[in-house]
Amino acid sequence: xxxxxxxxxxxxxVLEHNDGLWAAVKVDHVKPGKGGAFAQVEMKNLRNGSKLxxxxxxxxxxxxxxxxxxxxxxxxxxxxxxxxxxxxxxEQNQIPADLLGxxxxxxxxxxxxVVEFYDTEALNATLPQKVTCTIEETEPVVKGxxxxxxxxxxxxxxxxxxxxxxxxxxxxxxxxxxxxxxxSERA
Numbered sequence: 001x002x003x004x005x006x007x008x009x010x011x012x013x014v015l016e017h018n019d020g021l022w023a024a025v026k027v028d029h030v031k032p033g034k035g036g037a038f039a040q041v042e043m044k045n046l047r048n049g050s051k052l053x054x055x056x057x058x059x060x061x062x063x064x065x066x067x068x069x070x071x072x073x074x075x076x077x078x079x080x081x082x083x084x085x086x087x088x089x090x091e092q093n094q095i096p097a098d099l100l101g102x103x104x105x106x107x108x109x110x111x112x113x114v115v116e117f118y119d120t121e122a123l124n125a126t127l128p129q130k131v132t133c134t135i136e137e138t139e140p141v142v143k144g145x146x147x148x149x150x151x152x153x154x155x156x157x158x159x160x161x162x163x164x165x166x167x168x169x170x171x172x173x174x175x176x177x178x179x180x181x182x183x184s185e186r187a
Contacts, residue, residue: 003063006058009039014046014067022045025042027041027042040053041055071113072115074107096122106178130184133174134173137170138155140169151165162181174186175187
């Protein structure tokens with residue numbers, strides 16, 4: 001694994017530090033009046049989610065880790081584990097359901113997601129940015145109501161509650177942004 005200087009750390013980099021894998025979330029380069037410059041790095045542990053603030057001087061060397069990204073197709077869920085199939089090798093992998101967090105309801109049968117692996121350990125999973133869902137229940141469409149800055153609550157077929165524009169009715173298919181968990185457009 002390549003070692004990089006402390007001043008070369010960028011947001012999104014994955015570092016091996018204090019016997020753990022950390023993702024750099026925020027990096028501030030500080031040049032105090034006295035002493036040498038340093039990088040103030042806010043990091044998040046990829047295994048347990050804890051956070052850490054650390055200072056790295058330019059002379060400090062840190063181990064930069066490259067995660068392998070693989071496309072995985074969702075097959076089924078079994079006892080809190082999600083079973084995926086590697087789209088290249090066709091081998092099956094088990095990934096904990098809590099790796100997806102609150103985006104878990106948007107995972108659909110046969111959906112292909114990107115999973116980041118460190119050796120054989122799954123550390124991160126990314127859903128497609130936009131997913132099609134159906135509205136189970138919402139208030140009826142009101143004629144003449146404008147769509148400007150007014151939203152109404154809706155329950156989706158996967159159990160998630162979001163806000164939708166007033167012109168969208170029950171039973172309609174909509175596209176939801178999985179990053180912001182908000183209505184994007186009609187399907």
